[in-house]
Amino acid sequence: MKMLFITPQPPENYGGGGMVINGHLRALESLLGNKNIIYIGPQSNTVDLSKYYKIWITEKAGLINKVAAAIFQNTFTGTEIYLLRHQKELSSFLEEADFVWVETTKLGTILQLIKSRFSLPIYCFSHNDEIAYYMQSEPHIYKIFKKAIFNSEKLTAEYADIILFGSEISLKTFQKKFKVSSAKLNILNMFTHIPRQELNSTTNNNYIKGVAFSGSFKYLHNMRSLLKIINIWRENNFDYMLVIIGSGFLSKRTNLLTLKNIAIVNQPVDEINILKFLPIYVNPVVSYGGILIKNLVALSAGNIVIGFKDTFRGYLEGSYFIPANDLREMFEIANKLLSEEGFVKSTRQKAVKYFNESHSLEYGISEIAKIIRI
Helix, strand or coil, X not given: CCEEEECCCCCCCCCHHHHHHHHHHHHHHHHHCHHHXXXXXXXXXXXXXXXXXXXXXXXXXXXXXXXXXXXXXXXCCHHHHHHHHCHHHHHHHHCCCCXXXXXXXXXHHHHHHHHHHCCCCEEEEECECHHHHHHHHCHHHHHHHHHHHHHHHHHHHHHCCEEEECCHHHHHHHHHHHCCCHHHEEECCCCCCCCCCXXXXXXXXXXXXXXXXXXXXXXXXXXXXXXXXXXXHHHCCCCCEEXXXXXXXXXXXXXXXXXXXXXXXXXXXXXXXXXXXXXXXXXXCCCCCECCXXXXXXXXXXXXXXXXXHHHCCCCCCCCEEECCCHHHHHHHHHHHCCCHHHHHHHHHHHHHHHHHHCCHXXXXXXXXXXXXX
């Protein structure tokens, strides 16, 4: 059984959305075999795509196409624009496929095109409430493509056979917005390429007295949170380490190097192997568009996550999630926890257990097998 996998964003080993796409691709590869996968999407910086049966790397949309998309409000992603310009080639790939897997609800016109020519089943995974996401994280795109974003999700609601959501709240929001039948909606917890983890006693007994925060800081919601963290850190004299892991941020702008007890780690790195030696993860990011993957990575490393109530949307409540009222309180809670060794060690093990059962790659393989009925 061959699958056509279409994504507007490449699979990657780091970065929230790219990690989720990587997880889906690896789970499907585990079920189907790499020679039964046709990949269409952008080139990856960290994942070898050459192992698949066929790959078609989409190109970025040129300025003229972007202007046309902004005027007509029918498309807004580069992959969508590219595929609409190469419909004949797309059809040749579809002729070999038994079903189609589409990442995000941002490719509605492509789903419409596929269904107009083929009767292939289409599975689509919703990463975000896209309107809410772009309003929060990329407002400049939202202002230009507001109508196109809405129309794309509307077409996805109409033409996808099964739409998968990372949480019940995301599913209900989409269903209410587009009046979709419950029969075509399903839950698939967020997971990435990260397999089941183990926090051995040596690591758990020898953690560093410190906290971590990570993200892709080219996105506004992450950068805003980083700047707030730096301000709190500058105003206080915490005697533990703050480790910042990320990409897309400028040390000069944030003056990180002038602050005491801060370590900066630039992506790409093996983030989990760093986080395993830190017991606590602070996350002041509140996402109104989707589920924060940074929590998932932290849990896999056995981190206790301190954040706001809406930081934890899409995850089951547990002692490994500790809510705070403001950012200063997050660091005060962290300071207190770092002296409670017994609680920290036992809670870290609970975090890993929850990750393994509900968000690991193995979880994803098992659930997708049920969804596509293999």
